Amino acid sequence: MKIRTIAALLLSTVAVTAQAQSAPATLARVTQSATLRVCTPGDYKPFSFQHAPGDFEGLDIDLAQSLAASLNAKPQFIKTTWANLLPDFVAGKCDIAVGGISVSLERQKQAYFSAPYMINGKTPITRCENVSKYQTIAAIDQPGVRVIFNPGGSNEKFARSQLSHAKLTLHGENVTIFDEIIKGNADVFVTEAAEAIVQSKLHPELCAVNPDKPLQYAEMAYLLPSGDEVFKRYVDQWLHLTQANGEYARMSAKWLGK
CATH class of the missing domain: 3.40.190.10 (Periplasmic binding protein-like II)
Structure with missing residues (x-):
């Protein structure tokens, strides 16, 4: 029994050592x-x-x-x-x-x-005249609301999981996604509060919706x-x-x- 215990300890030590050596x-x-x-x-x-x-x-x-x-x-x-x-x-x-x-x-x-x-939780950004319309997930998650999102990250995951009843549009360029809202091609984009705040400063037509009270913690x-x-x-x-x-x-x- 003692020999088996010693052998097990030795094998464990070798495994830990090998793991440490192979770690990046x-x-x-x-x-x-x-x-x-x-x-x-x-x-x-x-x-x-x-x-x-x-x-x-x-x-x-x-x-x-x-x-x-x-x-x-x-x-x-x-x-x-x-x-x-x-x-x-x-x-x-x-x-x-x-x-x-x-x-x-x-x-x-x-x-x-x-x-x-x-x-930095999820926050909607929309045209300033529409801020009162998009205060909650439930208000955004409606068939008549055009939600735009960028691919591959947490914004896409949030849109697909939380806003499945809205009209979803995938937009390949995060840099130009805000122009689509300004042009009237989309109603709302849900991103992190920091980006919503910065982009609302860059685009006076757009307003972040309650960035101090995000829709989802992140x-x-x-x-x-x-x-x-x-x-x-x-x-x-x-x-x-x-x-x-x-x-x-x-x-x-x-x-x-x-």
Whole structure:
């Protein structure tokens, strides 16, 4: 019995050691290469927006630059899409993914998340004269309401799961989706509160509907390699320190105006 116990312990130790050795060593790779590979869709103000190939701006872009600097590295931004975000990340194309990513259990199955850095629930945006019409999910989820959404992310999931009675329209470009509402081709778009607020400032015709009381709770965080506990702890501690020393607040004020 004792021999079996010892053998089981040895096998367990070997398995744990093998798992630790096979786990991705992101921190070491970034340090050695002096490059932090950052996947981002680049179509989601105020988090990440691409002006031209390789030219990104936004809150998450500034924060990724801060994270890279803490590692004595430079960020390399890799364009992806919401539909390809998780496949690209799991395929190892990047070390971290940013850009207004909502925490979800489906994504958690294949990747780690950093500690959340923002609560940012689902909020409708519509023409200002229609704000009173779209105060609740029930009011939006009607056959006569034209709901537009972008593919591949939590906005599509919310539209299909919560607004199935409305007339749903898939729009491939998140950047131009707001123009469709202004033109009268759609009635409402449900996205995160931060984007609804920023886009309402950019487009005076549009108003965010109760962004301080979102229709559905959501958190923003960064995608990290599954199984890499060392890198997750590093990113979480870096994020904690940026919030404690005021760096995060300064960047947030720059992009969100608060």
